[in-house]
Amino acid sequence: MFPKLSCKIADRLEYYGIVQKSNKALYEYGLRQMFATILNILTMLLIGFIMGLAVPAMVYTIAYIP
Structure with missing residues (x-):
């Protein structure tokens, strides 16, 4: 569930130009951890x-x- 959701969110961030394609995997990982x-x-x-x-x-x- 989290990998799919993280991927969708990262795709949206890339689509809107917030995240570069080269950093997309990093954002997916960070979202999954969050x-x-x-x-x-x-x-x-x-x-x-x-x-x-x-x-x-x-x-x-x-x-x-902490």
């Missing part, structure tokens, strides 16, 4: 809410990000 990171953060927060530990999950997530 989506994976967002998914991991949301998963940690969701598990915290389900277990009734929302505040510690948020504190952990904020401390984990």
